[in-house]
Amino acid sequence: MTQALINGLVLGANYALMALGLTLIFALMGVLNFAHGQLYVLGGFVTYYVFTVMGLPFVVAVLASIVVLAIVGFLFDALFFRRVQQRSAREESSMLLAAGLALLLESLILLGFGEKQRGVALSVSGVYQIFDAYVPASRVVVFVVAMLAVVLFILFMRHTKPGRVLRAIAQDRDVTALQGVNIALYSGVGFAIGSALAGLAGSLLVTIFAVNSGMGTAISIKAFIMVMLGGAGIVSGAIVGAFVLGMVEALGYAFLPGSVTYLVIFVGLILFLVIRPNGIMGKPWG
Amino acid sequence: MIRSNQVWAFLILALVYIVGVPFIVESRYILGILASAAGLSIIALGAWLTLAIGRVNLGQGAFALVGGYVVAIATTRWGVSFWLAIVVAGFISAAVGVVLGLGILRLRGVYFAMITLSFTEAVRLALLNGGEFTGGAGGISRIPVPGELSLLGVTIIPAFNSVNTHVASFVLSGVLLALAVLLCWRISACRIGGVFVSMQQSEELAQSVGVNITHLRIVAFGIGSFLGGIGGGYFAAAQQSVYPGGFGVPDSVSLVLYCFLGGIGYVAGPVVGTFLLFLGFQFLQDFQQYQMLAYSLLMVALMIWLPNGVLSLSEAGWIRRYRSQHGQAGAHHAG
């Protein structure tokens, strides 16, 4: 039981990192980014490449992932999303565009990095024991870095000018535009930050989960669950959703047979959203 | 208003396709993928109907699974004729859709998309864990090909194994697709279609002039689910097997993508999108390991250049000019 709870907690922290970028892009653009999982995977591969193949320090690898993904995110917005949002008759188009980009990114990753599972073995080893539960040191490291990243992100959004502008856009795009803010630029910046967060998640989690080119969709779906559970577009919601999913998954695997856990999660999510569509932290609107 | 000459044109086109293609095309492979594209188009038309009321429906895969399993279980376990089973499959899927819709249709946007996506996963996992009844992970195989359908001793449709099965499957898929298109065409051209457009643009406004939006949303979603079930039932018989993974989230997303890329403003949109992309993927086979890359590039490029679908080309300047010269402009309003 203790092990299940601890698993849930650790899982939750990792999941939170996956969900943050997704919720940011949703808040800014109203896009459910189907390519999120593929961005995560790309982040993992960049770290693998820089750390394992080029042999540079891990910190450099993480930074490389963040930078590469920020650029990819900015380009996604500038080259694709902006055009489609301007010209499409239906706003849902951007959701489908994201699904198309997911496929594109996935095939590029497969061609570029190959089909093999890739992992990064950190030199952090050892296992801590809490009561009768085990927590590996590598996970503690990732947990700490993940939490640090979450805190930094929240501070950035609250206390810097770009952060405040982004929050204003999330709240009311049109009004913010009227105040003379360069919406196009900031959308790009928002997308870049969202992707960079996905890249950071991939970069850190490649050390414990490893990555392969085809796992993106599964990651996206998990991140969707967390974001919807917590309340779409709300940072605190994504974090809460992540911990709830982590706990339910850990407890489910401990007490239910096999894939019934995810059956329960999906059915539960449907029922939950029917009752409370705005998620745990979402404010009811309209 | 559908003009009767348009209906005749469609029927002739459908007949030429259904009868003519098997004469010209000898390759079983080409017939097979055309039949698959037609089957997928039926399911995509269902997704299109929910898009018509402003809902991105990522649950079509689930309805296709339900339809497929109904046909599989009815024909293999209870010896029911395929022809009865596929109709039952459509109605059971529709019933599932209505029950689900009662709960979720007041949601919109990503909320609806996400909940239907969850539904696709939930159905897959339920079938996976369904034990003996659904055959678990192994699904149900050895589904018989459709048998003879006769009325008062007169054979209306011969048993598929007594004729060329490939051609028979192709014809079946073509006929079902033609019927599905007629259904959706009629809906979108009559007053109900106009009301659907109203609901898609503003449910509040539609409600204010007395439209029972709850009722009509259920109707649209129910018919969409029905088409999903029919399509799934078709595939069960054509492939002679069903598996929990037969339709999943990627399929559900693809089906909606087909609608968008074909053009959701047009009844033919889902059909054009499905044929273009599904066949396109097959024909890109020659790119070998770059097949997926080429396919996704094609898809993204289409979305960038024609964000309102391939059929929006028909509204391009030169066609419009031609039309206005020939006095057809503005003749599209519903009614």
Added chain:
Amino acid sequence: MQVEIPVTSGQPPRDPILTVENVSKRFGGLTAVGNVSFKVKEGEIFAIIGPNGAGKSTLFKLITSALRPTEGEIVFRGENVTGLSPHLVAAKGMVRTFQETTIFRDMTVIEATRNAHYVTGQAGLLGIFFNSKAARQDLADIDASTDRILELLELRSVARERSKNLPQGRLRALGMAMALAAHPKLLLLDEPFAGMNSDETDQMIGIVRRIRESGVTVMLVEHDMPAVMRLSDRIVVINFGKKIAEGVPEEIKTSQAVIDAYLGEEDEELGI
């Protein structure tokens, strides 16, 4: 259903078509509408006015069933319609308009008006689908009705324009055209004069009068005092969620409570 819009004489009728009785709405601890009562009589033009934030739009939503009152009753033509689903309220003959943000953007004026004729007609969904005799009759009726409504609202000239390309005044007329398509007995107008210049206002006043002449009772919620004074038969004034005055325009103009309420508001506006 017949789609004649009967033209009645200017006889001032006396039966209440709408009765709002002790209606309150509280959000948490905040009282948005407190214990408001009034009656709208058949055939009149009735206005609810009040300064910004007085609770006008909440009251409007309560009447049209977009919100459910915490207390009180709304009776329409002798029938309690409190909390009834909005489409049923509309079907019973009480139809509202929206401010310009809510329109069918991609439809032409004639399409939008035809589409709004949903409640008219004898044919059910299956009848419509199979184009039954009743459905064909409905279509003919709808065409005739659409024609009359566009005429009435001076929208003929822009019948084939897309809604999103219309100027403000025409757009609001289109909103009314769609509402009339549902054949209301009582038409509720949400700020019909907002953002209009004096020419447009004059035109709108003419349109509303003609609607009333066609036999439809009109109730409007408005901020623009002068226009209301010119148009309305009777007025209710709301401030801080409470009714502070009721009467004919002359009475309202001279009511001290009303003057205070509006003066207070102007001070505020000046202070900003």
Added chain:
Amino acid sequence: MRISGMLLAAALGVTSSLMSLGAHAEDKVLKIGQLGVMSGPSASWGLVSRYSAEALAGMINDEGGLSIGDDKYKIEIVSVDDKLDIRAAIAGIERLAYQDKVKYVIGPNVDDPSVAILPVLEAAGVFNISYGFTKELFMEPNKNTALGMIATYQTAPVVYKWLADNKGVKTVSFVSWNGVGGKANLDSGLDAAKKVGLEVLSSDAVYELGTTDFFPVMGGVVKANPDLIVLSGVSPAEAPLLIRAARELGYQGLMSTETAQDAKVLEEVAGSLANGFISLGGASSPELQSEYMAKFRDRYVQVAGEWNDEAGTKVYALYMLLKTIEAAGPKAVDDIEAFKASLPQFETANPFIKDQSVKLRWVGNSWFGQPRQISVPMVINEYRDGGFQTLFVTSVE
């Protein structure tokens, strides 16, 4: 890494594939189909098949091609991605059979598509080497499918027996994935454990394909603390994560699987935690491999960019197909009946291992009632510090 040359490669790929549509050399061409999952989370299954076939075909073509009767044939591999999807698999096999007129196909990698394509194999007269384990595939009335590797139900009893005898294993727990393959593997593993007399502590740990975090799955398994944890039929992507989760949860006992794994992946993902992990191997470990195998490895690296240990088992499919066609004569090129008739008596040396006493044959009589399995040598490996060490070698029959 390939990332830099990718665009160039893409351009080359397009032109070469366009060219291959038109140009045909004077040499006769023997087309061999390959159907497998080459995208998505399980892409490595099909891609290893494909790269193995392309590498071996390249070697044979460089040597002048395959002699059948009086003719030299160049080998051409035609690959189709089945996306692990039934519809795509059926469309794929129909394409290979009717469009490319292929008579011999390698793949699919798992059970459902292998079962789903049976009617097409029958109708089109195509012979298939499958990596699905379902016994019915290889048994009457199906005659057109052979097993390309060693099935769990064949490896498990041997491995468990060896572990019981040599390592004193008495209790065992199973972990498997939720799918046809996973379920079948689990059942045959349980069966074998029972036969060997092992006590099964648990077998209900089942995970979804695509799971990233195996802590929750492994928690219960480790708690029971069996002598041996069997990772039943797990893919090379998931094995190291499962090992790592078990070790990090404090598990000290033995772990094994009956499928082929890749040492590089084990090293990168699980590191030293994977030491002692027992798996099925090809004959690619240094102490076993012949020079021909070493050449094949080089060629494989050229094709795929990087060696994969799974290729050591997957190379046999194409080799056996070609050598059997060669022996059966020109008729077998277009007619699989001639090919099938020669299966019972066919025998050739195994060029991939040093030990030349072991022959390659079509086996499986005792399992399927007809010779429908390639006698891939059963090599049991133990992982240690980045490489495999051979524990013992045996054969199916």
